[in-house]
Each structure stands twice: as C-alpha cells, then as structure tokens.
Amino acid sequence: MNTLRIENGLLLTMVPGSAPIPDGVVVAKDGEITYAGAPDGAPDESAEQIIDASGALVLPGLVNAHTHLAMTLFRGYADDMPLRRWLEEKIWPAEMKLTEEDVYWGSLLGVCEMLRAGVTCFNDMYHLPQAATKAAIEGGIRACPSGVLLGFLPNAQELLETAIDFVRELQRQAHPRIHPMIAPHAPYTCPDGLMDKVRAAAHQLDVPIHIHIAETAQEVEDSYNEYGESPVQHLNNLGLFDNHVLAAHCVHVDEQDIQILADKQVGIAHCPGSNMKLASGFAPVPRLAAAGAIVGLGTDGCASNNNLDLREEALLAAIIHKGYTGDPTVLRAETVLAIATRGSAQALGLQDLIGTLEVGKRADIIVVDMTKSHMQPLHNPISQLIYAAHSHDVKATIVEGEMVMRDGQLLRVDEQEVIARACECTKRLLG
C-alpha cells in the first residue's frame, strides 16, 4: 500500500465553512485521503512518504477548468491582435499542420508548467486528444480530455464518431486520473443537428459536455439574429443542459441566461485573463455566484493568456470584478480560492473526487511555501495566497497520492527534454 502523510502545515481543507487548521495532518493511502484534520485526531501510524509542511499552506490542488493545453506551442506567437485576425491569420493556419507528436509535446510542456504552479487537474479541449491524454498520464496530472467538434468541417460527422470512440476507449481503460468529456466547440460553430447528436451521445456515454458559450458580444448578437435568442437560451431549448455541461467564458450573459445557468447547474469556467487579453469583456461572476451558479476558474490556452498560472488567474478574478463593479467587497479572497478549487471541481462534475481535502476523496494536494519576504507577515493565509503569492511558492504537488513536483523539480518527466522537444515542434509548425 502506497501511503503518504503531510504534517506541520497550515491546513485549508476548503470544506465549506471550515477554518484553517494549524499543524494539520493529511494522510492518503493508495491515492485516497484517509485523514485530513487536526494533529490531535490523526492516526498514529507511519507512512512511506512523509512531507514536512512547516511554514507552508496545505490545500487541495488548483483545478484548471478550461484550457487548450497544446497551445503552449503558440505562447507569445500572436499577441495584442483582434480575435478574428488572431484566429484566421495565426492560430488556425498553424493548427492545420498539427500532428499527434506536436500535441503530445505541447501538452506535456503545459503539464510541466501546471504541476510547478500547483494545478493538479485540467479540463482540455483540443485536437488529437489522445496525445494530451498520454501526456497527462505520463506527467502525473489529472485531466478531462476531449477533442473539439467543429460543425463547419467537412468531416464533422466523422469527428463526432471519433470523439465517441475516444470516450469509450478511455472508459474501458478507466485510468483513475482520466475523465473524458465530449466537446462541441461552441453554439455558433456547431449547428443544431450536430448539437442534438452530441447531447444524445453525452447522455448515452454519461460524460459531461465541454463547450464555449457567450465569449464575445458578437456571438450573442449573431445568435439573436439567427435564432431570436441568446446562446444560453438556445442551448437550453435544445436540451443540452439536461446533461452536465462545462461552459467556458459566459462573458455576455443577461439575467435570464444567468437564471438558466444557475437552474440547470451548468458549470462555468471563468477565464478572466483571456477575456481581458482578447478584449472580450468581464463575465458577471458576482451575479452568477449570487444566482447560485457553479463557477470554476480556467486559464484558457497559452495563445491567449499566455501562461497556465491559475494562482495569477485567481488574483485577476479577485480584483477585476471589484474594479468594474465599483464594489471592493465582491469576490473576496476566500470566495476566489473556493472557485479555483472546489468550484472548478464541481464545474467539471468531479466534486465527489476532488476539490476539497476530505476523507474518501482523491489525494490531489499542494504545499505552498509561506516563508519568503513577499508572503510575510501572515495575517490571513487565503488573502496571502490570492493577493500576494506567486506560482513558484508551490513547493510540492501531489496527484492521486503521488508527489509529482517537489521544490520546482518534476519527478516524472525530464523538463529540459520536454522543452527542447516542444520547441522543435513549434519550429516545424511556425517556421
């Protein structure tokens, strides 16, 4: 039996209503948490691996609820451009040439970055998802992989069948860290006929649907012109939300949309960095949260962010909504940390597995150093984490009870080789 014990840290279980536990103890056996609490009640047994978290926070791993991981290959390739030109002139032509090799190395590069930054799970939507899945399995991270369905492609029907086969194969393999989804790109790229088939397939396969919704004002305007209703209303009327859906962005949603998203318990991946960088706008997260919607946090892909640093994304979420609402009390640090952990987990439909440190959940845990000058003095550990920390403060990352990053070193992959191979792929793709 593989046992792990973390002790002496300030434990944030992220269970709603829980207080930080000084000198907290977490014990995991074969990847499952068997104890998380005060030192007094902790089991007295030894463990194969003991982590001394003195001077550090211990909390659930951050969950990246929306990305296109292999787009690490395009990091910094095309910035400060309008979205349409960015897609048509830069990103799509490059993506036409992608091979599995490219997606594998680009994804593995992203896995390296995320594990170093305390991200223990990511939700991916990208071409050739078998390659991202391989990267996730080998790198040691938890993943929700999916391909991307684009209705305007001549082989759209074939892509759907491939996506269904992909899910079936992963369900057969039942890897404990792999949770496949099915991913129609967006309502404006997938016609109703395709969306109906996706809905039926997701229902039959019992997997969530991963989709972009209402990212730009233009998308909403076009939806009204075409259907006389918003993208959220349109998808709701198609019955899509009868499945569990992870909707990225939801920037341009009105009160009726917000009510639908809350009523149907759609998981929302808020991506503030990408939404600002591409000038899409500010998702109304305070109103979504107040309506009872499930809100998680995502980085989006590295071509529009340009990193996978979910702590930085949490900072953005914590301050931009104060900025445009004029209310300094919205989205408190505690709320944002909940969004980045259990919020994202619930948005992905993984709330029974991850998102909090509780007995019976999987042991996805990070240890964050608090001893450096920028983290002191320490009045409020959650405030420190959201407003003052940086990703390098993560000193250990544990997934399924296995330590996969320690002191900036990746323990399963050779980071320098991954970088070199990813750079070769980029060079071939972009010339």
Next chain:
Amino acid sequence: MNTLRIENGLLLTMVPGSAPIPDGVVVAKDGEITYAGAPDGAPDESAEQIIDASGALVLPGLVNAHTHLAMTLFRGYADDMPLRRWLEEKIWPAEMKLTEEDVYWGSLLGVCEMLRAGVTCFNDMYHLPQAATKAAIEGGIRACPSGVLLGFLPNAQELLETAIDFVRELQRQAHPRIHPMIAPHAPYTCPDGLMDKVRAAAHQLDVPIHIHIAETAQEVEDSYNEYGESPVQHLNNLGLFDNHVLAAHCVHVDEQDIQILADKQVGIAHCPGSNMKLASGFAPVPRLAAAGAIVGLGTDGCASNNNLDLREEALLAAIIHKGYTGDPTVLRAETVLAIATRGSAQALGLQDLIGTLEVGKRADIIVVDMTKSHMQPLHNPISQLIYAAHSHDVKATIVEGEMVMRDGQLLRVDEQEVIARACECTKRLLG
C-alpha cells in the same frame, strides 16, 4: 575600480526603437554603464565580476513609481473592504503607533521583496522617511523617499519643515542611490495654503513633488463642489505643475485633465492592482499615453495590492485596458514594458540616470531566466516577460553596478532576520 560585465543574454536596452540584441554585452564601471550593445563592438577587457546571462533576458531594472513601502507590515491585514472603512478602522489606527524601528523593518522587508522581483528603484511616500531611506541604503536599492504631509494634522507646518530638512540633509549626503522628494498627500488633504508652501519649497530645493491625484470618483466630485474644478485643474491653477510632479493614480481624469497632465509633463504612476482592489476604477492609460503624458507604473502599498511585484502589475496594465476598452491592441506588451522601465524613470524625473541601458546611465540591471517551462517556446521575449513570466524568474538584480540579489538570495541583508523583525513590529502594532 569596480567593474561588472554581463554577457551571452538577450539584451533589451529599452532605448526607444531598439531591437533585442542576441548575446548582448553590458559593461559597468563604478556603477556607470560604459557599454551596452552587440558582442562585436564590446570592449575586450576583463571585469572583476562576470555574469553569464545565457538563456536569460538582460534589461533595465523595473522602477516602482509609487508605493508606501513600510505598509508591508499590514499585508493582508484588511482586505476586501470599502476604502474609507479600510483607512479609518484599520490602517490609520495602526499607523498612529508607528516608530522608526517599524518603518525601517517594514521597508527592509519590502526591499527584499522588490530586489527578488527585479525592482531596482522605488518611489516612497510614508511616515518617518529617514527609516525607509536607511533601509534602501543598506538593502542596496535605489529610492526616492519622502514623508507624507497631511494638512489636517495640527502639526502640519512642523511636518513641512521636517520634510524640507529631510530633503536638505539627503542633498548634503548626496548618496548616489537616494533621490528625495517632497510629498503632500493629496489635494483633498492639503489646503491651498500648504500646497503653496510645498510648491515654493520644491522649487527652491529643486526636487520633484510626489502626490496622489484623482484616485476616486468621490475625490473629483468633492473638488468640483469645493472649487468648481477638478483636482488636476485645481493643482494646475495653483501652479503646482510648474515643478516636476509625480502624480499617483489619475484614475478619474477627463479630457481637459489629460491635456493638462500631458502639457505640463506630469509624471503619472499608474497603479492598476490597487485601483482595482480598492474598486477605484480604471485609469485611462491608453488616452493618457496617446495625449503624450508620461506614464509610469507603481504597486501602491502592500495593504492594497498586496505585493510589490511590478511584473504582475505590468501584466495587469497590459490586459485590463484591453478588457474595458474592448480593443485588444491597446497597451501592447512593448508599451507596458517601456512604462515599467523608462516610463517610470521619466515619471520620477530620473530619466538621465536610469530606465534604459545606455552608456553614461547608472547600472541598474536585471537578468531574467527564460529557460523554464512557462517561458518556452520563445517567440517574443517582451511578450513572454509581460504575459507569461513571474517574479521568481528574475535571477540577478544589479543596482549601481552592484549585484544585490542572485538566484533568489539577497546579498546585502539577511532575509530571514528581516522577516522575523518585521513580524515582531507587526505584532506589536496590530496585537
């Protein structure tokens, strides 16, 4: 003679119009840059200290144009609160008890954090500025210290005299890294009579004025009610801008204000993190820049940020203006890096000394590692620095030709002692 040579890095001199120079060389003698350019033309002589910047960027140190440094002591002490309650219930009562000891250790803690984050110069406004000055001198950073003049205090006249004496004493000492200013807090806290005396004193002493202007909508509304004009117009009519002025914030400025700020070449310290966290709003930086105003970048104090990470601040500047203007092309990465280096230097009136790497300027230089997974592949080094880097990537910080931070280690101060002493001060102040 103390000589330093940095070689093999990708050199960004930040001279307007210059391109990145591969394998660039920078040579400094006794704190002054004697060469900055391509390896071909570099002097063939040896140096006492040689820094191999392979795989790294070499650029001017970041310049923090506005902070209240010793407020590191209050980091995370009072977040997610309205500004007025935050000041009246939390910050001001704590500040009443401040001693020189507190300001010294709080400032030194901030110096540690800034040097680790590649900030080589800071503009401070805080009580007991002799203590911050001592911390800056000992820590090895460049500083523009000033006390803070508040007209409503019974000893306002005495504070002004103290401030004048403070400037005179520092001018007598002529420390090469210390550039004093005189700092009336804001137009709404300093009546016209005091502002007149400040103006006359700054003129006579030949030092810039450091002030907050138009941070909140309320301040502007109050100014119209009291004077029938905006804070910018009011100060302009008082003749304050005939001196060089560093104005922090300038969030709520209209077209006439913007024109005045540009015409008078007022230096503006843009503090996007603080302005969002306190819900003050978005300074119209794209319009200020278009009008020809001098824009620099600041973190503000750690009670409203909560760190001193100017790279993070640059990211905010690069994305928030895209978000609220709806234009993804405003404030490109190149523009923002210019703002954080030579923009801030000019805003502080230090453009002849720092802000670019040029022969004759002081050797304030940082070396930023680009070899980690989140910094690869490398298409555009400036984009990478603004959008993808984090402060820990700074692997060497040089001020006045002296290496003061290397690989996360401070070379002049004992960071652990500083943290311990600052935490003791905080404990005494806040209980």
